Amino acid sequence: GENVEQHPSTLSVQEGDSAVIKCTYSDSASNYFPWYKQELGKGPQLIIDIRSNVGEKKDQRIAVTLNKTAKHFSLHITETQPEDSAVYFCAASPSGTYKYIFGTGTRLKVLA
Amino acid sequence: SQTIHQWPATLVQPVGSPLSLECTVEGTSNPNLYWYRQAAGRGLQLLFYSVGIGQISSEVPQNLSASRPQDRQFILSSKKLLLSDSGFYLCAWTGTASGTEAFFGQGTRLTVV
Numbered sequence: 001g002e003n004v005e006q007h008p009s010t011l012s013v014q015e016g017d018s019a020v021i022k023c024t025y026s027d028s029a030s031n032y033f034p035w036y037k038q039e040l041g042k043g044p045q046l047i048i049d050i051r052s053n054v055g056e057k058k059d060q061r062i063a064v065t066l067n068k069t070a071k072h073f074s075l076h077i078t079e080t081q082p083e084d085s086a087v088y089f090c091a092a093s094p095s096g097t098y099k100y101i102f103g104t105g106t107r108l109k110v111l112a
Numbered sequence: 113s114q115t116i117h118q119w120p121a122t123l124v125q126p127v128g129s130p131l132s133l134e135c136t137v138e139g140t141s142n143p144n145l146y147w148y149r150q151a152a153g154r155g156l157q158l159l160f161y162s163v164g165i166g167q168i169s170s171e172v173p174q175n176l177s178a179s180r181p182q183d184r185q186f187i188l189s190s191k192k193l194l195l196s197d198s199g200f201y202l203c204a205w206t207g208t209a210s211g212t213e214a215f216f217g218q219g220t221r222l223t224v225v
Contacts, residue, residue, distance in 0.1 A: 034213065044202070098163060102155045
């Protein structure tokens with residue numbers, strides 16, 4: 001069945017360093033890959049997304065890369081700040097469906 | 113602008129009691145609606161989704177059910193709660209096209225005791 005694996009489960013970085021979170025999806029029909037940030041006690045919020053016809057997308061300090069052949073996609077956060085500390089989820093949505101299959105999340109801690 | 117409301121924010125219920133969580137969306141018509149459960153330290157598990165009034169798709173067999181009595185209202189229910197039903201429940205909506213942003217509510221933390 002559809003599955004999204006996400007690594008690492010926890011990540012600690014020093015303020016100003018970069019953070020990378022990686023996901024692998026199983027359904028080759030997936031064509032939409034969002035990333036969500038969840039702060040404590042709140043619902044997840046979209047921070048960036050990418051579609052299968054694009055290999056990379058950047059928005060200020062955040063970038064996402066997609067390798068369709070390997071079925072990998074990654075989130076890159078540069079110049080991390082304490083407010084980046086949160087749980088990050090990747091997701092994949094198979095084409096023609098309304099489902100979003102989420103990874104298990106990465107708890108990012110940015111140490112000041 | 114569109115908003116999503118989910119309540120209550122927290123709930124403590126005894127084993128065997130019924131459950132009703134409600135979610136409403138404002139500012140959009142005919143949204144796709146979703147219920148997710150997030151167990152402690154785990155990812156988001158899709159429980160139910162709905163593409164229209166009265167249309168419910170269940171993703172996992174369980175002790176819960178969902179209903180959509182109105183276009184922008186989605187209800188998660190149980191007749192008898194189990195300890196394993198404890199978790200953080202999230203309602204979400206998307207537009208009708210596939211592959212669009214999902215907007216989440218603030219969640220309900222359910223503790224079954």
